[in-house]
Amino acid sequence: DGGITQSPKYLFRKEGQNVTLSCEQNLNHDAMYWYRQDPGQGLRLIYYSQIVNDFQKGDIAEGYSVSREKKESFPLTVTSAQKNPTAFYLCASSSPRGTSTEAFFGQGTRLTVV
Amino acid sequence: GENVEQHPSTLSVQEGDSAVIKCTYSDSASNYFPWYKQELGKRPQLIIDIRSNVGEKKDQRIAVTLNKTAKHFSLHITETQPEDSAVYFCAARRDSSYKLIFGSGTRLLVRP
Numbered sequence: 760d761g762g763i764t765q766s767p768k769y770l771f772r773k774e775g776q777n778v779t780l781s782c783e784q785n786l787n788h789d790a791m792y793w794y795r796q797d798p799g800q801g802l803r804l805i806y807y808s809q810i811v812n813d814f815q816k817g818d819i820a821e822g823y824s825v826s827r828e829k830k831e832s833f834p835l836t837v838t839s840a841q842k843n844p845t846a847f848y849l850c851a852s853s854s855p856r857g858t859s860t861e862a863f864f865g866q867g868t869r870l871t872v873v
Numbered sequence: 874g875e876n877v878e879q880h881p882s883t884l885s886v887q888e889g890d891s892a893v894i895k896c897t898y899s900d901s902a903s904n905y906f907p908w909y910k911q912e913l914g915k916r917p918q919l920i921i922d923i924r925s926n927v928g929e930k931k932d933q934r935i936a937v938t939l940n941k942t943a944k945h946f947s948l949h950i951t952e953t954q955p956e957d958s959a960v961y962f963c964a965a966r967r968d969s970s971y972k973l974i975f976g977s978g979t980r981l982l983v984r985p
Contacts, residue, residue, distance in 0.1 A: 801879070801978040803975075809971045860907075860922070860968075862973060864918070865916065
């Protein structure tokens with residue numbers, strides 16, 4: 760099913776708690792991305808990674824952190840510093856250097872902070 | 874920084890008519906421009922893409938045009954059908970950075 764898996768699908772957390780969203784891909788893709796989707800605001804880039812042990816901030820990185828210890832995994836931590844964390848989070852991967860540069864998305868995680 | 878603007882935010886057309894969605898990008902070094910379709914409750918999926926060395930690309934009822942000088946590109950859907958109803962996103966990327974930036978999306982409604 761696309762080879763990129765996000766878990767869980769729904770996540771509820773109390774305000775002030777850190778929470779980690781999982782993203783795993785078995786497509787052997789070099790690049791991985793995290794986007795936040797809010798109604799009417801499209802897909803906003805949080806972080807992206809081109810290679811293991813390297814990642815770059817996107818447009819809305821404040822209050823988030825990531826790691827890329829393995830090629831297959833790119834977890835996102837939503838920290839208590841994120842002012843408005845309730846949103847739909849999408850992970851994607853691609854292999855920009857290959858013949859197919861398509862980015863594949865996971866099914867998303869809907870995070871609700873109460 | 875890099876930015877992609879997309880218009881309109883919503884578009885309603887009669888079945889069988891054409892639909893056009895336009896995007897403008899700010900980074901002149903961008904050289905890859907994909908379009909994604911997101912149906913309700915589903916993940917975005919690529920429908921067509923174009924590289925900067927090509928001015929137009931077609932795939933059945935879908936076409937994309939690129940004007941590098943003006944830094945804008947457009948999605949054209951002909952003979953629209955109700956199943957074309959979805960949110961469409963444009964995006965831009967330069968191969969050297971891998972940074973993939975999306976527009977704000979267009980909600981297309983095709984009326985039967």
